[in-house]
Amino acid sequence: MKVLHIDSSIMGDASVSRQLSQAIVAQLKQKDPAIQVQHLDLAATPIPHLSAEILMGHDEVQSALSEQLVQQYLDADVVVVGAAMYNFGVSSTLKAWIDRISVAGRTFKYTENGPVGLAGDKKVYIVSSRGGVYGENSPVDFQEGILKTVFTFTGVSNIEVIRAEGVNMGAESKETAMTSAFEAIKNI
Numbered sequence: 001m002k003v004l005h006i007d008s009s010i011m012g013d014a015s016v017s018r019q020l021s022q023a024i025v026a027q028l029k030q031k032d033p034a035i036q037v038q039h040l041d042l043a044a045t046p047i048p049h050l051s052a053e054i055l056m057g058h059d060e061v062q063s064a065l066s067e068q069l070v071q072q073y074l075d076a077d078v079v080v081v082g083a084a085m086y087n088f089g090v091s092s093t094l095k096a097w098i099d100r101i102s103v104a105g106r107t108f109k110y111t112e113n114g115p116v117g118l119a120g121d122k123k124v125y126i127v128s129s130r131g132g133v134y135g136e137n138s139p140v141d142f143q144e145g146i147l148k149t150v151f152t153f154t155g156v157s158n159i160e161v162i163r164a165e166g167v168n169m170g171a172e173s174k175e176t177a178m179t180s181a182f183e184a185i186k187n188i
């Protein structure tokens with residue numbers, strides 16, 4: 001089983017989403033020690049923004065990276081994506097990854113009946129960390145929203161959100177959020 005583990009928080013060891021995404025991968029490993037894990041640390045190694053040159057295939061190095069990222073996403077049986085909320089959305093580094101893997105003809109296609117996802121056969125864990133409290137489907141939440149939309153658009157229906165929110169609202173609030181997220185991970 002291939003696991004694609006993505007982290008995007010800039011906060012290193014202090015990051016909530018990194019602790020939780022790591023715990024999910026550890027849990028998956030415990031269940032199946034043979035899993036193959038590829039880790040993309042988008043803060044340590046940011047992916048350059050998509051450009052026309054890359055899109056048109058005129059930048060050989062970056063076009064090759066795009067292809068590698070698309071194939072890696074297609075190949076993954078499980079994707080664990082650590083997503084810190086930054087200014088109501090995801091980090092720009094995670095958005096840069098989204099821009100590379102959302103490719104017509106590879107991860108989705110347009111048909112007479114509308115778009116069809118081509119990367120559906122996988123499970124996605126969205127690890128959502130945020131300082132405030134938004135719950136499900138808040139109109140100002142562009143973090144979980146874009147991730148759910150993009151994964152769904154590329155055909156994935158098996159999406160689970162592991163959320164720790166209110167983590168900047170005092171020690172008790174953070175503790176409660178972490179405990180409930182770790183509890184949810186135990187049940188994976």
Ligand SMILES: Cc1cc2nc3c(=O)[nH]c(=O)nc-3n(C[C@H](O)[C@H](O)[C@H](O)COP(=O)(O)O)c2cc1C
Nearest residue numbers: 009011015016017084085086087088129130131132
């Ligand atoms: C640049 C920046 C922007 C942030 N924007 C928001 C925000 O819009 N809403 C919110 O609730 N928390 C916001 N936060 C708080 C983070 O979402 C929170 O600290 C979360 O734990 C980040 O994930 P991490 O611990 O994995 O880094 C922001 C933090 C940073 C550093």
